[in-house]
Amino acid sequence: MSQPKKFYITTPIYYANAELHIGHAFTTLAADTATRFQKAMGRETWFLTGSDEHGQKVEQAAKAKGITPIQHTDQLVEKFKSLWTALDIRYDDFIRTTEERHRKTVQYVLTTLHEKGDIYSATYTGWYCTPCERFWTEKEVPEKVCPDCKRPVEELEEKNYFFKMSKYQRTLIDYINAHPDFIRPENRKNEVLGFLAKPLQDLCISRPKKRLSWGIEVPFDPEYVTYVWVDALTNYISAIGYPSDMERFNKTWPASCHLVGKDILTTHAVYWSTMLFALGLPLPEIIFAHGWWVISGGKMSKSVGNVVNPLDLVGKYGIDAFRFFLFREMAFGSDAAFSEDAFVIRYNADLANDFGNLSQRTLSMLLKRRDGVFHKGTATLPQSREIADLAAAVKKDYIASMENFLFHEALKRTWELISRLNKFVDEAAPWKLAKEEKWAELDQVFYIVGEGIRFCAYLVQPFMPHTAPKFLEQIGLPTNFVPLKNLEWGQLPDGTKCKEATPIFPRLDTPRIETLKKAGKAEIQPPKEGAAHANLPAPSSKPSPLSPPALAPSAADGIINYDEFMKTHLCVAVVESAEKIPETDKLLKLIVRLGEETRQLVAGIALHYKPEDLIGKQVVMVKNLKPAKIRGVESHGMILAAGTPDGGLAIVTTDRPSSPGIRVK
Numbered sequence: 152m153s154q155p156k157k158f159y160i161t162t163p164i165y166y167a168n169a170e171l172h173i174g175h176a177f178t179t180l181a182a183d184t185a186t187r188f189q190k191a192m193g194r195e196t197w198f199l200t201g202s203d204e205h206g207q208k209v210e211q212a213a214k215a216k217g218i219t220p221i222q223h224t225d226q227l228v229e230k231f232k233s234l235w236t237a238l239d240i241r242y243d244d245f246i247r248t249t250e251e252r253h254r255k256t257v258q259y260v261l262t263t264l265h266e267k268g269d270i271y272s273a274t275y276t277g278w279y280c281t282p283c284e285r286f287w288t289e290k291e292v293p294e295k296v297c298p299d300c301k302r303p304v305e306e307l308e309e310k311n312y313f314f315k316m317s318k319y320q321r322t323l324i325d326y327i328n329a330h331p332d333f334i335r336p337e338n339r340k341n342e343v344l345g346f347l348a349k350p351l352q353d354l355c356i357s358r359p360k361k362r363l364s365w366g367i368e369v370p371f372d373p374e375y376v377t378y379v380w381v382d383a384l385t386n387y388i389s390a391i392g393y394p395s396d397m398e399r400f401n402k403t404w405p406a407s408c409h410l411v412g413k414d415i416l417t418t419h420a421v422y423w424s425t426m427l428f429a430l431g432l433p434l435p436e437i438i439f440a441h442g443w444w445v446i447s448g449g450k451m452s453k454s455v456g457n458v459v460n461p462l463d464l465v466g467k468y469g470i471d472a473f474r475f476f477l478f479r480e481m482a483f484g485s486d487a488a489f490s491e492d493a494f495v496i497r498y499n500a501d502l503a504n505d506f507g508n509l510s511q512r513t514l515s516m517l518l519k520r521r522d523g524v525f526h527k528g529t530a531t532l533p534q535s536r537e538i539a540d541l542a543a544a545v546k547k548d549y550i551a552s553m554e555n556f557l558f559h560e561a562l563k564r565t566w567e568l569i570s571r572l573n574k575f576v577d578e579a580a581p582w583k584l585a586k587e588e589k590w591a592e593l594d595q596v597f598y599i600v601g602e603g604i605r606f607c608a609y610l611v612q613p614f615m616p617h618t619a620p621k622f623l624e625q626i627g628l629p630t631n632f633v634p635l636k637n638l639e640w641g642q643l644p645d646g647t648k649c650k651e652a653t654p655i656f657p658r659l660d661t662p663r664i665e666t667l668k669k670a671g672k673a674e675i676q677p678p679k680e681g682a683a684h685a686n687l688p689a690p691s692s693k694p695s696p697l698s699p700p701a702l703a704p705s706a707a708d709g710i711i712n713y714d715e716f717m718k719t720h721l722c723v724a725v726v727e728s729a730e731k732i733p734e735t736d737k738l739l740k741l742i743v744r745l746g747e748e749t750r751q752l753v754a755g756i757a758l759h760y761k762p763e764d765l766i767g768k769q770v771v772m773v774k775n776l777k778p779a780k781i782r783g784v785e786s787h788g789m790i791l792a793a794g795t796p797d798g799g800l801a802i803v804t805t806d807r808p809s810s811p812g813i814r815v816k
């Protein structure tokens with residue numbers, strides 16, 4: 152039987168001009184998680200990351216610090232590497248574009264394409280912006296200022312080298328159509344095809360040394376250095392031995408997946424693919440463009456001062472909680488909003504309450520009632536088969552999701568098993584079985600839950616490599632994991648004795664959570680789909696014949712357009728009845744009328760409004776919110792409210808009476 156090809160995964164190489172934030176950490180953690188999963192499946196893996204060190208911005212950053220570019224990048228690379236260590240990212244190789252092995256490959260690639268006639272020189276005139284390092288056409292700069300930075304542009308006539316990208320346009324379109332899984336997710340593939348529907352310009356791949364000296368020299372013209380994207384993209388092959396060690400290269404290439412952010416999809420899907428066609432090399436199997444982490448709907452940026460430092464969160468909440476949050480909260484491929492409140496809410500709900508508490512409450516009872524020993528016995532409880540079948544189905548779906556980089560789906564499905572197990576404990580009521588001395592049934596309950604904890608520890612392991620073994624340890628098992636493909640339900644050995652049940656994810660009761668609780672929010676489950684945020688379009692790139700497309704993200708990021716806003720159906724409603732939900736402090740069950748229709752919904756406002764004061768009140772509600780069950784009560788919509796400066800809550804209403812059911816827009 153032939154061995155499956157090595158799983159070769161890459162991250163973008165990060166610009167060595169500034170420190171990294173949660174967005175960069177996210178891509179690298181995704182590659183780490185995918186690698187851990189593939190390893191767990193028994194596959195040979197290779198995980199590459201690195202640093203992109205050439206270009207004008209790096210040169211300028213070094214100058215500002217009064218040091219040489221290499222001193223500057225050396226310092227940053229140390230910081231990158233220590234961040235990866237702090238996040239327990241286990242890469243196999245770290246490529247720096249300033250390394251000799253890389254320079255040689257870039258020059259070999261340029262020579263090959265030049266000899267093949269795919270690189271030619273041409274002279275053009277254009278308007279150049281020095282700080283932005285790019286040319287604009289006459290039409291684009293009517294005021295003779297840079298459309299991006301608003302600084303003056305100067306007219307330049309310049310000879311440069313161009314890569315005949317246009318020659319491969321048809322081949323690329325046909326390739327993408329013949330390989331529907333090459334660019335993911337689907338909507339990003341369509342964007343690339345849309346981009347390719349227009350004539351593709353050739354790519355300017357050089358910069359004269361008189362303007363930029365910090366780069367790799369063009370081998371056939373020492374007056375020029377290579378354009379930074381040609382330099383950077385080549386890292387994916389220079390690091391694995393192209394062309395110096397073709398035996399090693401052929402064992403690893405093509406990459407199984409290039410993980411990239413949506414802003415750099417064009418460079419990967421178009422520039423890189425056409426370069427590979429020209430070199431006669433196969434294309435990577437998958438290019439996966441994930442979405443962005445945004446803050447309050449906007450882009451994270453140093454100048455705005457809203458950059459999230461991953462180390463702050465890891466220091467506060469631990470690596471695994473941080474890793475878990477990123478992959479559960481973001482639907483991989485879509486954007487997601489980061490907030491520490493969302494973090495704490497998800498931590499408490501999924502980790503402390505669901506998984507952590509399942510283990511803790513079961514093991515405490517097991518220690519008290521059965522000396523901590525799991526007895527397999529014979530399965531007679533009606534749920535026994537059903538839960539075993541669910542576990543097998545969850546494992547199957549989990550593997551399919553992980554193979555496709557759908558991390559959030561994999562975790563969501565795993566939590567379905569955890570929820571079922573928690574529900575099972577409630578149904579089976581082991582405390583009652585113990586009282587009634589039904590020992591055989593009690594043993595079965597403990598065994599099923601113990602087995603469930605073991606099973607779930609396997610599934611969360613790629614995401615939470617530190618805490619997953621702790622779950623195994625608590626139930627009394629060795630902390631080494633057998634290959635995931637051999638994981639079957641029912642393998643918890645009879646007679647396993649558990650350890651002391653200490654909380655693995657202690658509940659977070661921060662002052663901030665207290666405020667949220669007062670506002671009724673902490674009671675509510677986190678958004679299970681992780682995609683409640685606008686899935687913003689990727690910035691569009693408009694290539695000019697004189698210069699590569701602008702790669703800066705568009706200002707539209709974080710802003711939604713009218714059509715996107717209109718997807719949220721807000722309407723006026725009138726409260727017909729309101730009552731407290733038993734055993735909760737903050738929740739009210741409301742029946743509201745919107746036109747002909749009435750709806751039941753749950754609102755976390757009981758600390759601020761008496762039920763009787765709400766009757767007849769006109770409110771504004773989200774009509775098309777996915778129904779949810781909150782504390783067992785169905786909720787079909789959500790009323791809007793705003794926090795008040797004194798920590799209270801004010802329901803949103805209309806300025807003058809309106810009619811129930813009327814749309815708010």
Ligand code: MSP
Binds near residue numbers: 162178385386412
């Ligand atoms: N050097 C180039 C990549 C060359 S790869 C051959 C580069 N570097 S970067 O440091 O600017 O960005 C690297 C990656 O970080 C990109 O994939 C980008 O999408 C990602 N992110 C930067 N900010 C991000 C968020 N806020 N959220 C998620 N990822 C984001 O581009």
